[in-house]
Amino acid sequence: MFHFKNVSQGSLDDLSFTIKKKEKVILFGPSGAGKSTLLFLFNRLNSPSKGTIYFENKKLSEHSVVELRKRIGLVLQEPNLFPGTVMDNIKYGPSLFGEWEDQQAEELLNYVQLPYSYIDRNVNQLSGGEKQRLSLARTLANSPEVLLLD
Template sequence: MAESIFDLKHVRKRVLKDINLSIQKGERIMIFGPSGSGKSTLLHLFNRLEDPDSGQIFYYGEPIDSYDIPQLRKKNGIVLQYPYLFPETVLDNLKYGPSLFDEWQSGNEDKLLDYVNLPKEYLDKPVDDLSGGEKQRVSLARTLANQPEILLLDEPTSALDDQNIESIEEDLMTLMDSKALTTIMVTHNLHQAKRLGTRGLFLADGMIKEEGDLPGMFDQPKTDELQKFINVN
């Protein structure tokens, strides 16, 4: 039986209403639904970028607020929709997280760039000189530098063109397979959810309206809400 990582009990936060959810180690969760349904808010609860207004969240069986926040965020790394990089070089960004914990080791930078398919020559590049797709790759590599157990992805490809989306998806698939990362991803792209996910959560009106295996829940939706969402997306 898979190990439970997160358990949410009657969680409420702004738009979110009575969220009950368990996430097991190794799952690839895709969160999708209409705008304003609480997808990003739900994702942010997993590393305490936001805290619930009521209800409880358990992390490995203990209340999530009993964990040290920097350590929690180290283990639950997040990549946001728009890459917020420090205005220095690529290498400075990669070193930042591990240096906070005195864990940076020279030589890690080459491996991190390999993970996201960037050449070594990029290490000394100012981040302001990078394209949008390159910045998102550096953002992913910076998160991976902390050796997270869980990867939280908040629409990381929504601002990219099709070529960059396909390339970053390939990187993510390789990482999820090779590092056995538990992944929780918000996406508006149902084709992406099918390609990357093993389990889907459909949110609407702040509630989990439907959940199930992917891609099966798209082929046989159980609710009218999901069927309508599929039809317009």
């Protein structure tokens, strides 16, 4: 599914590896080792300064960014929510593709253990942990094939 060939970016230098479909990979290391940088390369938040990344045997740079980010979900360390309500955030991605149905909201909120009564709540009223769970729900709303958790 993914193949990195001699990829360099920031603190990462000359990475070459393959991740096959259905494989689960865990990265761990000290702060500053490049774990987040590597995750950003997977869905084109960053581009390699050297080397090539392939997704499904096609150069990552040849995939549409919008379609790629639908298929490869990334949940960041710090939640980065859009202004507005919980519902605004959850439906954002699927709405871009005409795939949103309001009944999905309750299922997603249940999955991340947020009460449905939060649906019209402004994201500024959420605690840090609630924002992180909403960020996960927003990512899952796109039904990504690959899930990256930073």
